[in-house]
Amino acid sequence: MINPKAALPVMQNILLSLTDTGKLFLTAGNETESVTLELEPAVSSDAAEIMVDARTFLDALNNLFEQPVTITVTHKEGTTEGTLTLIHQDGNTFIPAYFDTDIYPDMGLHQQINDVCAVDAEELVSGIEKVKWAVSKDGYRLALENICLEREKGTCFNLIATNGHVLMQSRHDTNQPSDDEKQILIPQGIANILPNLIVPSSVDEHIKIATTDNLCRMQQDGWVLYYTLPSVQFPKYKSVIPENHTTAVTVDRRKLMRGLKYVLSFSTDIMQVDIDFLTGTIELFANNLEFQKQARYTIASTLEGEPLKIGVSGANLLNILKKFTSEEVTIKATTADRAFIVQSIENSSLMGLSMPMLRNE
Secondary structure: OOOOOOOOHHHHEEEEEEOOOOOEEEEEEOOOOEEEEEEOOOOOOOOEEEEEEHHHHHHHHHOOOOOOOEEEEEEOOOOOEEEEEEEEOOEEEEEEEEOOHHHOOOOOOOOOOEEEEEEEHHHHHHHHHHHHHHOOOOOOOHHHHEEEEEEOOEEEEEEEEEOOOEEEEEEEEEEEEEOOOEEEEEEHHHHHHHHHHOOOOOOOOEEEEEEOOOEEEEEEOOEEEEEEOOOOOOOOHHHHOOOOOOEEEEEEHHHHHHHHHHHHOOOOOOOEEEEEEEOOEEEEEEEEOOOOEEEEEEEEEEEEEOOEEEEEEHHHHHHHHHOOOOOEEEEEEOOOOOOEEEEEOOOOOEEEEEOOEOOOO
C-alpha cells in the first residue's frame, strides 16, 4: 500500500498514535487510500504520536519473528526528531522517529461511525479470494479497481468484482440479519490485508462493518481496521446479467478447462475462442492467421434449449472455471452478442459472467 516513490514524502512513513486510553493506532497509506489498524498494547503509558520510515520499521519487525516487543520513544529536545526503540529478547533496535505529525493526512478517526452490518469473517475472506482476480488493473476505471460488498435486506451479502469484460459474484448467507441495503467498496490493498487479520479461532466469528461518507471501519476481536472509502460509485452491474436464458449447457468443468488450454495455444494474443453449443457436444475452435495454425476440440455436454454459436475470451472463461470446485458447471446464454454466465450445479452461490467477442468466422 505504501508507495516508496510517493509524491508526498510523508506518505513513506507509518504514523504511530498511542492514546491516553491505551489504544495504539498504526496508519499507512498512499495518494489514493489509507488504512489505520487499532491495537491494544499489553501495557501503555503516556499518549504519544510519532512517524517512522515504513520500510525501516517493517524490516526491523520482520527480523524479530514472533516474540513480545516493547516500544519506547525518546524526543530530542528542541527538535522534531527522536528515536523509537524496539526492546526484544535479542537486544535493542533503534529507529529514527519524527514528531512533526501534524503534516500527516488526517484519517478522520474522530468521526461518529454507525454500524452497518456484520458478516462472517471466513465467508468474507473466502468470497474475496474467489472474486478479486476480476478487479480492473488498467488504472483508468477507478470504480472497477475495488471489490463491492453488497449487503442485502435479510441475511445475505454479495461480493462482486469486474473489469468491464468479466464479472465474478460470490453470494453468502449470514445469521446477522440487516434491515437496509448497502454497498461498501473494498480497495485491492485492503482485500489483500484482510486474510492476515482474520482470527479463525476468535470468539467473535463476525466482522462488524461500519461506515461514514468517507470512512470504513472493520472490526473483530483483537483488531480494528479503518480505511478511506473510494469516492466513486460501483457500476450497476445487475443490468448485464441475463435473466431469461435460451441456451443452457452442462459440461464437465475439468474437461472444458483442458479443451480451452489446448485451443488457446493456437490462438492469437487476445485469446479468442469460438464455442459452438450443439446438441450433445461443445466444440471449441481457435486459429492464428499470422502463423497459419488452428485447433478444434470437442467435449460431450448436455444442452437445454437452443443451440448457440458465440465468441469468447478463452482466458477469461478459463479463469472463471478455476474458481469453481464442482465437477460440472452450467453455461447459460441468450444470444451471441450478450453476456453469458457460468454457475455450478452443486452450489449456485458463485457466478462468473463474461462478455462475448466477435467470432473468427
